[in-house]
Amino acid sequence: MIYKLSLPEILVSYETSSATTNKLLLISGGRAPESAWLQSVSRQRIIYCADHGIDICRHSGVMPDYILGDGDSAAADNWQWAKKSNIPLAEYPVDKNLTDTQLVLQVIAEKYHQNDIVITGAWGGRFDHLYSSIFSSASLAAQNNIICAADEKETLLYLQNGTLQVKCHSMPISISLLPLSTVCEAVSINGVKWPLHKVVLQQYWPYAISNVLQKDSVLEVTVGKGLLGIYFCWECITDKFH
Numbered sequence: 001m002i003y004k005l006s007l008p009e010i011l012v013s014y015e016t017s018s019a020t021t022n023k024l025l026l027i028s029g030g031r032a033p034e035s036a037w038l039q040s041v042s043r044q045r046i047i048y049c050a051d052h053g054i055d056i057c058r059h060s061g062v063m064p065d066y067i068l069g070d071g072d073s074a075a076a077d078n079w080q081w082a083k084k085s086n087i088p089l090a091e092y093p094v095d096k097n098l099t100d101t102q103l104v105l106q107v108i109a110e111k112y113h114q115n116d117i118v119i120t121g122a123w124g125g126r127f128d129h130l131y132s133s134i135f136s137s138a139s140l141a142a143q144n145n146i147i148c149a150a151d152e153k154e155t156l157l158y159l160q161n162g163t164l165q166v167k168c169h170s171m172p173i174s175i176s177l178l179p180l181s182t183v184c185e186a187v188s189i190n191g192v193k194w195p196l197h198k199v200v201l202q203q204y205w206p207y208a209i210s211n212v213l214q215k216d217s218v219l220e221v222t223v224g225k226g227l228l229g230i231y232f233c234w235e236c237i238t239d240k241f242h
Contacts, residue, residue: 001015001016001017001018001019002014002015002016003016003019003020003116003146005116005118005146005148007041007118007148007150007155008037008040008041008152008169009152009155009168009169009170009172009232009234010155010166010167010168010169010232011166011167011169012148012157012164012165012166013164013165013166013167014146014159014162014163014164015162015163015164016144016146016162018114018144019114020114020115020116020146021112021113021114021115022046022112022113022114022115022116023044023045023046023115023116024045024046024047024048024108024112024115024116024117024118025041025042025045025046025047025048025117025118025119025120026048026049026050026053026101026104026105026108026117026118026119026120027047027048027049027050027053027056027057027062027064027120027121028050028052028053028100028101028104028119028120028121028122028133029050029051029052029053029056029073029074029100029101029121029125029129030121030122030123030124030125030129030130030133031121031123031124031125031151031153032055032056032059032060032121033056033060033120033121033151033152034151034152035059035060035061037151037152038056038057038060038062038120039060039061039062041118041120041150042062045118046065046066047062047063047064047065047066048064048065048066048067048068048104048107048108049064049066049067049068049069049104050068050069050099050100050101050103050104050121051067051068051069051070051071051072051073051074051100052069052073052074052100052121053067053069053074053121054067054074054075054078054079054082055074055075055078056120056121058078058081063085063087064082064087065087065088066087066088066089066090066107067082067087067088067089067090068089068090068092068100068103068104068107069090069091069092069100069103070091070092070093070094070096070100071091072094073100090103090107099129099132099133099136101119101122101129101132101133101136102132102133102136105136105137105139105140108140109139109140109143114144114145115140115145115146115147116145116146116147117137117140117145117146117147117148118147118148118150119133119137119147119148119149119150120149120150120151121151122134122137122149122151123149123151123153123154133149134149134156134180134229135180137149137158138158138180138227138229141158141159141160141180141227142160142227144160146158152234152235153233153234153235154231154232154233154234154235155231155232156178156229156230156231156232157229157230157231157232158180158227158228158229158230159221159223159227159228159229159230160223160226160227160228161223161224161225161226162222162223163220163221163222164220164221164230165218165219165220165221166218166219166220166221166230167218167219168213168219168232170234171213171215172213172232172233172234173233173234173235174209174210174211174212174232174233175189175192175210175211175212175213175219175230175231175232175233176206176208176209176210176211176230176231176233177189177196177201177206177208177209177211177221177228177229177230177231178206178208178228178229178230178231179201179202179203179206179226179227179228179229180203180226180227180228180229181203181226181227181228182202182203182226183200183201183202183203183225183226184200184201184202184223184225184226184227184228185200185223185224185225185226186198186199186200186222186223186224186225187199187200187201187208187221187222187223187224187226187228188220188221188222189208189211189219189220189221189222190219190220191213191214191217191218191219191220192211192212192213192214192217192219193211193212193213193214194211194212196208198224201226201228
């Protein structure tokens with residue numbers, strides 16, 4: 001069975017053995033995506049906001065279906081607007097163990113199964129929050145959910161024990177393979193300048209960084225065992241690091 005995930009920059013085809021039944025969008029509190037990008041991705045998805053995500057929604061004219069969080073990073077007028085608009089809102093204390101994004105992921109994991117989940121507003125901001133969001137999302141990917149963290153500048157696809165193909169509508173600056181489990185075995189990538197064939201990638205020494213898509217190629221990635229992140233960058237976010 002082939003499942004297709006469509007984003008403005010890419011079309012992803014997954015080989016999957018189970019039907020995906022729920023399409024969700026989680027808007028977190030990091031860098032806001034462009035309004036047009038968010039409006040495009042939000043169509044026909046159940047929309048969850050984590051705290052400051054309500055500010056991103058309201059700025060872009062996107063109506064969320066659910067809001068969770070402590071309200072400490074959301075603009076007070078937008079938080080009150082959500083309440084007056086009767087959007088279901090689960091309010092939590094500021095002093096808690098989980099981040100607002102983790103709270104939403106926990107609710108999604110309990111409420112839905114066999115999901116297609118796009119997380120936006122994850123990039124930018126503090127590294128500790130990004131780290132928490134990336135690995136908390138990995139826990140859902142390990143439960144056979146199709147999940148990605150994306151905006152118009154950066155996208156991370158999760159792949160566990162399988163194959164995906166990616167058609168890029170715009171040329172990325174770079175593509176990297178990031179082992180999100182301790183070891184990823186039998187990893188292959190084709191359609192790039194530096195292909196790999198059934199290699200082992202280790203989390204503590206991730207070397208498959210900054211590959212280049214061959215012009216007009218369809219990218220194909222396989223991981224035989226493990227959870228792999230496939231990262232795309234379309235815009236220089238900071239100075240180059242080597």
